[in-house]
Amino acid sequence: MADNKSYTCDHHEATRRVVLESGMALGATAALAQNAQAAVGPKTLPAKGFAVKAKDSGFAPFAFKRRDVGPKDVLIDVLYCGVCHSDIHTAWNEWPGTHYPCVPGHEVLGRVLKTGKEVTRFKAGDIAAVGCLVDSCGHCPSCAEDLEQFCENGATLTYDSDDKILGGHTYGGYSNLITVTEHFVVKIPPKMDLARTAPLLCAGITTYSPMRHWKVTKGMKVGIAGIGGLGHVGVKIAAALGAEVSLITTTPGKLADAAKLGAKDGLLVTDAAAVKANAGRYDFILSTIPQHHDVMPYVSMLRRDGVYVMVGALDGTPMQVWGPPLIVQRKSVAGSVIGGLKETQEMVDFCAANGIAADIELIAGGNLDAAYKRVKAKDVRYRFVIDLAKTA
Ligand SMILES: [Zn+2]
Ligand SMILES: [Zn+2]
Numbered sequence: 001m002a003d004n005k006s007y008t009c010d011h012h013e014a015t016r017r018v019v020l021e022s023g024m025a026l027g028a029t030a031a032l033a034q035n036a037q038a039a040v041g042p043k044t045l046p047a048k049g050f051a052v053k054a055k056d057s058g059f060a061p062f063a064f065k066r067r068d069v070g071p072k073d074v075l076i077d078v079l080y081c082g083v084c085h086s087d088i089h090t091a092w093n094e095w096p097g098t099h100y101p102c103v104p105g106h107e108v109l110g111r112v113l114k115t116g117k118e119v120t121r122f123k124a125g126d127i128a129a130v131g132c133l134v135d136s137c138g139h140c141p142s143c144a145e146d147l148e149q150f151c152e153n154g155a156t157l158t159y160d161s162d163d164k165i166l167g168g169h170t171y172g173g174y175s176n177l178i179t180v181t182e183h184f185v186v187k188i189p190p191k192m193d194l195a196r197t198a199p200l201l202c203a204g205i206t207t208y209s210p211m212r213h214w215k216v217t218k219g220m221k222v223g224i225a226g227i228g229g230l231g232h233v234g235v236k237i238a239a240a241l242g243a244e245v246s247l248i249t250t251t252p253g254k255l256a257d258a259a260k261l262g263a264k265d266g267l268l269v270t271d272a273a274a275v276k277a278n279a280g281r282y283d284f285i286l287s288t289i290p291q292h293h294d295v296m297p298y299v300s301m302l303r304r305d306g307v308y309v310m311v312g313a314l315d316g317t318p319m320q321v322w323g324p325p326l327i328v329q330r331k332s333v334a335g336s337v338i339g340g341l342k343e344t345q346e347m348v349d350f351c352a353a354n355g356i357a358a359d360i361e362l363i364a365g366g367n368l369d370a371a372y373k374r375v376k377a378k379d380v381r382y383r384f385v386i387d388l389a390k391t392a
Helices: 013-020 030-042 085-091 196-199 203-213 229-240 250-262 272-277 298-302 323-327 341-353 365-376
Strands: 042-053 059-067 072-080 107-116 127-130 134-135 178-183 223-226 244-249 265-268 284-286 302-310 332-335 360-363 383-387
Touching: 042 178, 042 196, 042 284, 059 365, 072 127, 085 360, 085 365, 107 178, 107 196, 127 196, 127 265, 134 178, 134 298, 134 360, 178 302, 196 332, 196 341, 196 360, 196 383, 203 229, 203 341, 223 229, 229 250, 229 284, 229 341, 244 250, 250 265, 265 272, 272 298, 298 323, 332 383, 360 365
Parallel strands: 223 244, 223 284, 244 265, 284 302, 302 332, 360 383
Antiparallel strands: 042 059, 072 107, 072 178, 072 383, 107 127
């Protein structure tokens, strides 16, 4: 996802939450006991994971606490967690302001261990997943429209966000356990390859949501720019929506993967002749490029009314857009970030129905430092996934 700093906001504090969750029908003695517990916070469970303690410390095993389930919570035994480029931006403090120790991970998939008494959609043993969000206000206009990613009171991110229940900051999925309120947990349909499904929770929804918003459909010509963790899933989703898809990359070696991923063809954006030959071709270009880049070669490949949508986790450097090429063909340059919970479930169900999963390399938690370096070197086809059942 693109921005992990704009969501932080105190909209309900820990004590109030505990008191609310304690229920209104308690007798005086029970209420007193509950108040005593509220003073010390919710019950907790020991958890372990992998954390960076400072921006250049590298990963090490880390013991911490998860909250025990409240009435609306689901406790998940994490089996797999994808490694997203946002994890690296955060762990290495590339988006300044990271809180340490930092346990990244927002492509979390596992087995339900325990549920609170008000939980209706999950039971122990179910396969469930968690993406980039673990809470939001639930009542602002965006939340009311199932767009929790735009919560106007500040959604809680899965990691490095204020933890409004336990205090401190949230810890992500590079861990053996996670406790999440039911609304933010996604059901995984049967028969999906679990390790390959985990990356859909960020890479899948980040690419699916803009394609649905801008109505990518059968026969449209779609370019996917940046063929990494997000882009390779984006190619598969666009193809399953019926679009004619092109890879747009800077890595010659990735062109050979076009057909395998479901694309019609591919081109190198560094090849000026290829860019010129494809001028005006695409209705929609989804850019997953994670850093500052020249947008105008991509804009030149849009047809009239075409849209260039950025979803990559960009750095802080402004990029230049030149007006005339947009004006004369009514083109747009836009952005999008993950999706709401309803759409995330829809995306997972769509991927299940269309046999879509990420291409992955499974690693142990002890290999995270080497994996991060390889992501930075664009040396992964196409997503690292941590096997936590084996390593946490
Ligand atoms: Zn992500
Ligand atoms: Zn909200």
